[in-house]
Amino acid sequence: MVEEFVDGTELSVQAVARDGAAEILTLCEKLTTTEHDGPLYSFREAGHVAYPGAEVDARVRGFVDACVAAVGYANGPFHVDLIRGADGALDLLEMGFRLSGMGITELIERTTGRDWGDDALGAHLGERRAPVTAAPRPYTGQATLRHADELAAAESLPSTGGLRVEIQYLRPPTLPADWSAGVPESLRADVTRHAAALARVVIAAPDPTRVTRALETCLTTSAPVPV
Structure with a gap:
């Protein structure tokens, strides 16, 4: 609820702590959508565009x-x-102690050449990287595609001019017809959000702005944006 109503650019930092010192592997700018499925109103993190940790500014660090x-x-x-407001101020949403x-x-x-899981184990073993x-x-960025028109938009993106497009097709789980019996309506959005994806599109380019624009093209039903 907080995430939905705080204005600004949504960010997430992926990192490893070693002896209490944080090493930032990547900073992701998030792409979010608001969707309606029947009576359900769903706010969803649809995609991420990753920047290497070395590019994180001093304020975020x-x-x-x-x-x-x-x-x-x-x-x-x-x-x-976190969310970065128009004035540069940062608001904390959450901190989690796990891999995302x-x-x-x-x-x-894909962005750094580093394995986050290996780094996490190495931190506990006292290894330095x-x-x-x-x-x-x-x-590199990625987005989860839930609708046929989103998938069609991703499939139409050309891998030219340094833009590389990869589509990972997913198979949604087969749920019994009465799966929602007894489930509160408020919890059904989790299935809609996480179990109904058709594919994930992964896009790489030398310019992060091109990655963002290409992903936004896949997540909108309006005319494609030139990338």
Whole structure:
């Protein structure tokens, strides 16, 4: 509820703590949608565009350091979700002490060449890793596609001019006809949001703006935006 009503750019930081010090692997800008499925109103994180940790500005880095210090987190993986307002102010949404889902670990590896799971284990074993460098690979983003027109838009994107498009087709689970019997209506949105995806589109390009515009094209029913 908070995430939906705080104005600004949604961000998430993926990182590893070692001896209480945070190393940021990636910063993701989120793409969100609001959807209606019958009587249900659903706010959804639909996509992420990843930047290497070396490109994170001092303000965000200091915010993450403050979060780690506040909870006394010594070693292991974590993520911080926040919103950056028009004035640059940062609002905390949540901090989680785990690897993220929705293919984020794969997105980190594509963007930085680092394995978040290996880094997390290494932190507990006292291993040190080389720092993440700026833009060692093309910027990469991804979006979850729930509707046929979104999938069609992704399939029509050309892999030209440095833009690389990959579609990972998903198979939604087969649910029994009476699966929702006895389930509160408020909880059915979770199935709609997480179990009804048709595919995930992964897009890479030398310019992160092109990645964002291409993903936005897939998530809208309006005319495609030139990418």
